[in-house]
Amino acid sequence: xxxxxxxxxxxxxxxxxxxxxxxxxxxxLCVSFASAAxxxxxxxxxxxxxxxxQFLCVVGPSGCGKTTLLRLLxxxxxxxxxxxxxxxQPVRGPSRDRAIVFQDYTKALLPWRTVxxxxxxxxxxxxxxxxxxxxxVGALIEKMGLQRSAHxxxxxxxxxxxxxxxxxxxxxxxxxxxxMDEPFGALDAMTRQTLQDEVARLATEQRTTVVFITHDLExxxxxxxxxxxxxxxxxxxxxxxxxxxxxxxxETREDPRxxxxxxxxxxxxxxx
Amino acid sequence: xxxGPSGLRGWVIPVLALVLWELWSxxxxxxxxxxxxxxxIAVAGxxxxxxxxxxxxxxxxxxxxxxxxxxxxxxxxxFGVILGLSPRLEGVVGPSIDALRPVPSVALIPLALLMFGFxxxxxxxxxxxxxxxxxxxxxxxxxxxxxPRLLDVARVLQMSFAARMFKVILPxxxxxxxxxxxxxxxxxLIVAVTVEIVLxxxxxxxxxxxxxxxxxxxxxxxxxxxLGLLGWGxxxxxxxxxxxxxxxxxxxxxxxx
Amino acid sequence: xxxxxxxxxxALLFAAGLLLVWQVLADxxxxxxxxxxxxSRTGAELVxxxxxGQIWAPLGATLQRMFFGWALASLLGVVVGAxxxxxxxxxxxxxxLLEFVRPLPASAVIPAAILFLGLSNEMAIxxxxxxxxxxxxxxxxxxxxxxxxKLREVAAALCLSRMQLIVKIAIPGALPDILAGARVSLAIAxxxxxxxxxxxxxxxxxQNILLAQRSLRSPELYAGIVSLGIMGFVVNRALLAVExxxxxxxxxxx
Numbered sequence: 117x118x119x120x121x122x123x124x125x126x127x128x129x130x131x132x133x134x135x136x137x138x139x140x141x142x143x144x145l146c147v148s149f150a151s152a153a154x155x156x157x158x159x160x161x162x163x164x165x166x167x168x169x170q171f172l173c174v175v176g177p178s179g180c181g182k183t184t185l186l187r188l189l190x191x192x193x194x195x196x197x198x199x200x201x202x203x204x205q206p207v208r209g210p211s212r213d214r215a216i217v218f219q220d221y222t223k224a225l226l227p228w229r230t231v232x233x234x235x236x237x238x239x240x241x242x243x244x245x246x247x248x249x250x251x252x253v254g255a256l257i258e259k260m261g262l263q264r265s266a267h268x269x270x271x272x273x274x275x276x277x278x279x280x281x282x283x284x285x286x287x288x289x290x291x292x293x294x295x296m297d298e299p300f301g302a303l304d305a306m307t308r309q310t311l312q313d314e315v316a317r318l319a320t321e322q323r324t325t326v327v328f329i330t331h332d333l334e335x336x337x338x339x340x341x342x343x344x345x346x347x348x349x350x351x352x353x354x355x356x357x358x359x360x361x362x363x364x365x366x367e368t369r370e371d372p373r374x375x376x377x378x379x380x381x382x383x384x385x386x387x388x
Numbered sequence: 389x390x391x392g393p394s395g396l397r398g399w400v401i402p403v404l405a406l407v408l409w410e411l412w413s414x415x416x417x418x419x420x421x422x423x424x425x426x427x428x429i430a431v432a433g434x435x436x437x438x439x440x441x442x443x444x445x446x447x448x449x450x451x452x453x454x455x456x457x458x459x460x461x462x463x464x465x466x467f468g469v470i471l472g473l474s475p476r477l478e479g480v481v482g483p484s485i486d487a488l489r490p491v492p493s494v495a496l497i498p499l500a501l502l503m504f505g506f507x508x509x510x511x512x513x514x515x516x517x518x519x520x521x522x523x524x525x526x527x528x529x530x531x532x533x534x535x536p537r538l539l540d541v542a543r544v545l546q547m548s549f550a551a552r553m554f555k556v557i558l559p560x561x562x563x564x565x566x567x568x569x570x571x572x573x574x575x576x577l578i579v580a581v582t583v584e585i586v587l588x589x590x591x592x593x594x595x596x597x598x599x600x601x602x603x604x605x606x607x608x609x610x611x612x613x614x615l616g617l618l619g620w621g622x623x624x625x626x627x628x629x630x631x632x633x634x635x636x637x638x639x640x641x642x643x644x645x
Numbered sequence: 646x647x648x649x650x651x652x653x654x655x656a657l658l659f660a661a662g663l664l665l666v667w668q669v670l671a672d673x674x675x676x677x678x679x680x681x682x683x684x685s686r687t688g689a690e691l692v693x694x695x696x697x698g699q700i701w702a703p704l705g706a707t708l709q710r711m712f713f714g715w716a717l718a719s720l721l722g723v724v725v726g727a728x729x730x731x732x733x734x735x736x737x738x739x740x741x742l743l744e745f746v747r748p749l750p751a752s753a754v755i756p757a758a759i760l761f762l763g764l765s766n767e768m769a770i771x772x773x774x775x776x777x778x779x780x781x782x783x784x785x786x787x788x789x790x791x792x793x794x795k796l797r798e799v800a801a802a803l804c805l806s807r808m809q810l811i812v813k814i815a816i817p818g819a820l821p822d823i824l825a826g827a828r829v830s831l832a833i834a835x836x837x838x839x840x841x842x843x844x845x846x847x848x849x850x851x852q853n854i855l856l857a858q859r860s861l862r863s864p865e866l867y868a869g870i871v872s873l874g875i876m877g878f879v880v881n882r883a884l885l886a887v888e889x890x891x892x893x894x895x896x897x898x899x
């Protein structure tokens with residue numbers, strides 16, 4: 117993987133998001149995979165911008181290319197055509213200020229390290245030594261509510277807790293961009309809702325730019341400032357969600373604007 | 389087996405080593421007493437085949453290995469089926485088996501010598517002891533794995549023990565028993581050679597020790613190479629045989645003791 | 646072997662029954678006392694050897710030989726296994742060569758080893774290492790190949806250096822496989838230690854058994870076999886305990 121020098125300016129610290137600067141710019145992105153049956157176009161002509169501190173949700177049915185898009189943004193995959201700019205620089209490989217939370221948390225955590233150890237991995241990668249490292253790990257454990265499990269192994273934790281650990285590990289990187297690949301898909305409804313609110317709160321507090329992938333329409337509208345609906349590799353619709361934060365599981369989901377967006381997108385996704 | 393560049397690469401190191409070895413052997417610094425020229429080794433090997441000494445020794449080793457293997461197979465499969473079918477019996481006899489298993493088969497060489505004296509029987513008995521355990525354990529596991537419905541069918545049909553054994557249980561379990569047999573075949577060759585090297589005056593092992601003691605390193609290496617070919621050929625043949633068997637199990641990770 | 650707790654009593658009775666039958670047969674001289682000394686004589690001999698301290702020196706010698714050979718084999722095995730497991734090129738160049746050398750019986754190497762190193766302890770350790778290297782080499786290679794691909798992605802996303810990848814992810818990830826292979830290697834090391842002792846007249850339990858056979862002292866012979874069995878069992882259990890401690894993060898799949 118070729119790494120590229122990226123601006124590591126973190127949005128922690130209270131810089132007001134500049135309206136005209138895009139954290140992420142995607143221009144005419146195309147991705148096709150070669151397979152035994154010939155070339156298969158996964159994404160075609162995708163273009164969008166994400167502002168600093170914005171929470172973007174990408175929603176669509178399985179196989180529409182959402183995960184591929186996220187991996188492109190992370191730099192784990194290269195596009196067949198088009199370009200991705202991160203803070204004005206082209207993306208040429210993974211970078212620590214673009215953190216990615218994987219969908220399958222059982223495989224993305226180191227099973228032989230405790231919760232604290234897993235979170236510390238990011239800090240070790242960033243070259244942060246003790247005692248700094250220990251303090252930061254402690255702070256993140258507090259923040260994600262992992263105090264009681266700090267010295268347990270991932271295998272001993274529930275799905276929701278494991279996903280919290282993954283999120284904590286990503287936050288430890290102090291990323292400018294947080295990418296999340298259907299992180300709550302495998303969790304039960306209650307845990308999902310709790311984590312949704314936590315992520316929303318964290319994103320607002322840290323003013324992190326978030327790109328969140330999901331197949332759950334309501335989750336996308338609930339969490340996002342903007343929702344992009346993908347269908348068959350193309351952008352079907354872009355919706356701006358103007359509901360104020362902090363949002364609420366009960367009230368927000370009954371808000372007429374929420375319902376209107378939902379109707380609109382539901383119809384669109386059915387067509388594909 | 390891959391053809392093409394990756395297949396050829398495997399030859400690079402051996403061929404290179406061989407060439408360098410041959411060149412070095414013509415230099416003054418070559419330790420002619422301990423190493424030998426590849427060309428000398430080839431000659432010694434050829435001679436050994438022509439005058440029949442290597443084929444004879446090979447046959448002696450194989451004979452002992454087969455003899456011991458056969459005894460182990462019969463006992464192992466028989467008792468394996470019996471124990472596999474009766475969990476009660478298995479529980480009672482099990483710990484005794486577990487106690488006997490860690491005894492290294494080579495430790496029994498002097499005992500076998502005491503009982504049988506030098507020769508074929510002594511060697512075969514040590515081979516049999518060594519091969520018994522993998523066959524026994526794998527057979528037990530294999531019988532456990534036989535579809536219980538089939539056993540029920542046999543009972544409803546009121547088949548005799550022999551009929552049940554040969555018509556239902558063994559064919560059903562054979563796929564996995566194969567795995568134990570494969571392990572045992574490799575073990576039989578290794579143990580036979582070991583017994584010969586330690587003290588039994590027959591076979592390839594003894595022949596190699598003889599060559600070493602008469603300071604004929606070329607003959608030692610020639611026979612070592614031959615033994616390697618034998619082992620490799622045996623493995624390859626076994627792999628081929630297993631792949632042709634319907635339902636044969638390829639790996640033994642789950643039946644390792 | 647599935648053994649219920651309730652069956653332990655029966656199992657013990659069964660084993661005791663076998664010994665009793667043997668004892669009676671030996672006492673009644675229905676079987677030759679030369680070939681089959683009674684359990685009581687064997688036991689007495691074993692107790693005598695322990696009480697008079699005779700057993701510790703040969704036990705120690707065999708143990709030491711076994712451990713050195715095994716340690717050498719494990720080190721080599723992990724390094725070469727790691728190389729093969731993680732590098733396609735290494736696999737291509739070394740693979741076929743290793744496939745050919747592997748089935749070679751380690752004891753068959755003894756005559757060649759004697760040419761180089763004579764009838765010495767060094768020869769023994771070299772032969773032990775040669776024979777014991779394979780299980781740990783193969784399982785290390787497997788461990789390194791089978792590293793969860795998701796973890797590689799995590800490493801890529803975190804921009805870990807190659808060294809960090811190896812130390813923090815590859816080695817801990819491959820550890821279960823490596824340890825399993827190491828246990829099998831240990832069993833092989835014990836066997837080869839005994840073989841080389843008998844072959845090269847090196848002091849140890851193996852040689853004791855051989856000498857007992859030559860002087861037809863069968864209780865000593867059997868006592869020696871029993872000692873080896875016990876040693877093999879204890880050493881295996883010890884390694885199992887270490888393995889369980891190191892791998893305590895492994896939970897049974899739900």
